[in-house]
Amino acid sequence: MNDLALEFINISKSFPGVQALKEVSIQIKKADVHAIVGENGAGKSTLMKIAVGELLRDAGVIKVFGREAQINSPFDGYRYGISLIHQEFSLVPTLDVAQNIFLGRELTRGYLSFMDNNLMYKQTEKILDSLKMFHLDPCAKVKDLTVAQKQVVEITKALSLNSKIIIMDEPTAALTLEETRRLFEVIRELKAKGVTILFISHRIEEIFEIADKVSILRDGELILTKSVAQINRDQIINNMVGRSLEFIFPPKVKKKEEAEVILEVKKISKERQFTNISFQLKEGEILGLAGLVGAGLSEVALSIFGLNHLDEGELYIKGEKVNINSPFEAIRYGVALLPEDRRELGLVIVRSVLENLTLPSLYWDIARKYFIDLKRELSLANEVQKELSLRFASFSQKVESLSGGNQQKVVVGKWLLTKPKILIMDEPTRGIDVGAKLEIYNIVNALAQKGIGIIFISSEFSEILGIAHRVLVMSEGRITAELDPKNSTEEDILKFATREKVS
Amino acid sequence: MLPGKRYRDMNNFKFKNVVRQYGILIGLIGLITVFSILSERFFTLSNMLIVMRQTSFVAFLAIGMSFVILGAGIDLSVGSVLAFSGAVGAGVMQNGGVFLGILAGLAVGAGLGAFNGIVITKLKIPAFIATLAMMAIARGGTLVYTDGRPITGLPSSFGFIGRGYIGNIPFPIILMFIIFVLAYIVLKLTRFGRYVYATGGNINAARASGIKVDNVIISSFTISGFLSGLTGIILASRLNSAQPTAGMGYELDAIAAVVLGGTSLFGGEGELWGTLVGAFIMGILNNGLNMLNVSSFYQQVVKGIVILIAVTVAQSGKK
Structure with a gap:
């Protein structure tokens, strides 16, 4: 021995x-x-x-x-x-x-x-x-x-x-x-x-x-x-x-039959990150983007949101070619991003729940003419709180004292207030407990039902299969497969996600 | 979420903030009490007005500095910009009249502040370095402009700003409260104020929320420069001359006032009234120690120690 x-x-x-x-x-x-x-x-x-x-x-x-x-x-x-x-x-x-x-x-x-x-x-x-x-x-x-x-x-x-x-x-x-x-x-x-x-x-x-x-x-x-x-x-x-999925995914919302394409990504590339990525996203569709760490998923997300400049390729929103060079422009076109690292990109953790919730919509809605409409701010925040069943002691509570799940819901809430048409969620359930995960899935479904197109990025394949209408698999910066979750398994995704560069 | 954790969070939330936010106010009251006991001339109306007028100079700078520090920056150039603005204002005034002189002084202050902001955001030079450079440039510029001599012979009507009274109250005190209220409104009730807090708290998240963070930073430095210019004008009026050495070391008093007031040097956290209280503490220390005939050499030592104690207490409340 x-x-x-x-x-x-x-x-x-x-x-x-x-x-x-x-x-x-x-x-x-x-x-x-x-x-x-x-x-x-x-x-x-x-x-x-x-x-x-x-x-x-x-x-x-x-x-x-x-x-x-x-x-x-x-x-x-x-x-x-x-x-x-x-x-x-x-x-x-x-x-x-x-x-x-x-x-x-x-x-x-x-x-x-x-x-x-x-x-x-x-x-x-x-x-x-x-x-x-x-x-x-x-x-x-x-x-x-x-x-x-x-x-x-x-x-x-x-x-x-x-x-x-x-x-x-x-x-x-x-x-x-x-x-x-x-x-x-x-x-x-x-x-x-x-x-x-x-x-x-x-x-x-x-x-x-x-x-x-x-x-x-x-x-x-x-x-x-x-x-x-x-x-x-x-x-x-x-x-x-394994087969031991510990929780059941909520039933999928039906995709509208004749939904309009709201986002089209055409052959976008960025050196050392991703190559030749093309896909379409329809109204009310939940598009899963699956891959392992380092496959380039987040980089694609950041590019659509204007935080990662493209080397090549084009973006079309509702058929119109757009140039998105900053989050400000992304928001103008109705694009929102739930970032992978919510403490770094999603939240100002030293500020209050209220200030975080309304930060991106001040310019567009709550404070159009310099001054903040405090009444409107509070009533909108209240609506979001109800819609997402956000739990906290008070609106003036600092975000850093919230649980991971509630922090994530604050990020969702702040984007809902901008009335997005396209919501990119990058690993939205990472680091939150099982109960909060289920809540996030329910929210995703509800938003899709409202007609928001959702790009759901995850390296947890069971979750992608459970939530998405359609799954794109990426490996080493390329799309390697498009799968239908109804007749695909995690093994299938893993197979394409680990595929080496074919070139 | 675990019930125990949530309970603790809520408790933390209430208790620590009380200590942190109001500790400085308790300190101010304590300081006033101590000086009142030690010197019977201290807590009189006339002396309090003197204290406030002295304080107003630091307060203007500290209010501007608050915008900068809340935005996670620092402005070391306020003392020099003050001097340059005062000198240019006085110079223009000699031929162009009071109004034009004041306008010129304010414009120089705001312009140099904006320049700081642009250097920081567009050339990506850290605020500490950019404003350190401006501190040298503006001081040198003042000496060049004045040839190292005070500019005197200012119109008599100009004296009101620094030496005048409305009723029994010196005009600088009134102006200080007006500026404070305006700044408070900007920080608390406008979009820009929110943006300052958000940018200072997490510049990446602010940018990802669609905020044009460069503009926020440039604006904050412009405000700081503008208020430095204003202080330069008031000081020139008060002294009836523009001194080339005016405002030396004021940047440190202003930063001290902001930090005493509980604002985090990392940005994003802090209240404007704290800054005002911090400025008063600095002013009262000066005045009280003078009354007790403490030598000006020791005064500096005491000021330094008070800053250390205050910040230590504030931090202990934070944990």
Whole structure:
């Protein structure tokens, strides 16, 4: 049994309102590349953070090389030789490679503890050389590196810490195919050196290419752990998705038979983001836009809303060609955007519910002639509150004190007041609890019934199938399929969402 | 949503805001009480009017500064713009008459403020740097324009603005309250005021709500510049001359007043009446310490300490 590098035994973890992990047990063999897969929210990242002590488990035991490990703080991960490489890097962009690698534990010499730059650069170079790849200059500033190179810096850092176990959280999400290939070479070399790799990925193909074992998580539970040789692609997908939809979607509103096309997107492209995207949206239609993280969905949404300038292509609203270069113009044409990051783009969280609700409609309605019509403002806000059953203590309450679901409803409400014809919802249910999700679905249906055309973007495929009239799947910036949710499954979407560039 | 969390949020919401918003007012009353006990000449009508007139200069600047800071900016140039506006106003006045002189002074102030705003939004230079540069430019411009000497010999009718009375009340005090009320109305009742708060609170969300945030920022700096110009004119009237060194260090008093008043330097949060109270605290400290014959050297130390204490208290109320 001593060939196990890492062992999770009955790990449980809950967050307020969510059981993130339920008694998960996984054994990871030394020098294996072990893939962890699952849908968004399955608990992959939570488990990995627990492994390095960034999150504290509620129950369970972690064994490292056969011995029980006391991993209770972020520092403990290092002590046991486990490093986690995040999706977002923890590098300081203005420092160079070597400085980043030795950040916080700079090597020194002499009585006065001056930094020993020579030694640090030499050691960095040594590790980089041993990886035989990426001619990376230890003196290069991190901000000038590509994403793949930054990943290598993180790996080098982990190795310089003598990590025997390296966890990579979706390392290939932002990489090109070529970069991915080189990263895999590095992983193979690490494996040859006896380093154990935990590899989280959305891309099924990659698992077959690089991993020895695969563990599948779903809704916080371990479904299975198997050798990659004993499983096929379809089995992985089936087990990832499961059949255990925990809530029922409200019945779909009927699409009007003779609805007018309100938005037509013609061959829009933006370098490095998306290519040749075309689609039509009809009045009262809920158009699902599905894809994995990094597929370019949000970028398309931002472009239609005037926050991301197009390189090529045209937009038509009600048949009229339009140029939307700012949200101001988007609102004029009746386009509204529920952004993916509502705290960054959707809300002014230090201001009140009322001010947030009416912010975009002041110019168009409530305060046409400089002064705010306070009575009208309050009555409109009251209407929206009823329509969306928004819950808060008072209109003057700051938005930051609301729950995620209610914050999201404030964003919906503020756009309803602009009387949009087209509403783009980018991951509208992310980070909100199940009850609030259901409310959002009901609102989406109600708005569609009122004739608003809705573009519903999500990386949760069950939700897309449950809500949309029609689904477009994107992968790597291209539309790869148009599906009818009535006779499609999550597996179908996943298949097209993971399709590599065909060109 | 969990019931416990909601309950806590509601409690937080009421309690912390009371401490934060009214703490500064309690501080002002405390300060007045202390000085009244220590000096019997302090809390008299005539001295209070003197305090208010002294305060008015900082108050004009601080009201303009409020617009800028609420919009998540900073304006270090107000003292220099004040001097330049006063000098140009006085210069024009000598040949062109009082009315034209005042107009010229205000126009210079507003123009330099607008320039600040344009540099910040269009050239994307941080407000701190842009207005630091303007601080040097306008001060230098003043010295060039005046040749380093005060401009004197102003028309006698010009004296009313800085030295006149309506009834028993000095005109600058009345003007201060008029400006305060106007600014308050703009911030609370107009679209522009909302936009200032929203832009300062989250510029990206404001832009994504269809607000032309550049215009909001330029306007805020124009208001700050305009009020600096106004202060320059009033100060020139009060001193019966435009001094090339007028307003030196005033930018710090103005910023201190705004921060004392509870406005967040990150923008988006703060009330205009707090700024006025903050300005009064600065004024009362000056006056009270003078009455107690505290040397002006120590006065600076005391002012600094008061700012530290006030902001610490305000922050503790925030958590």
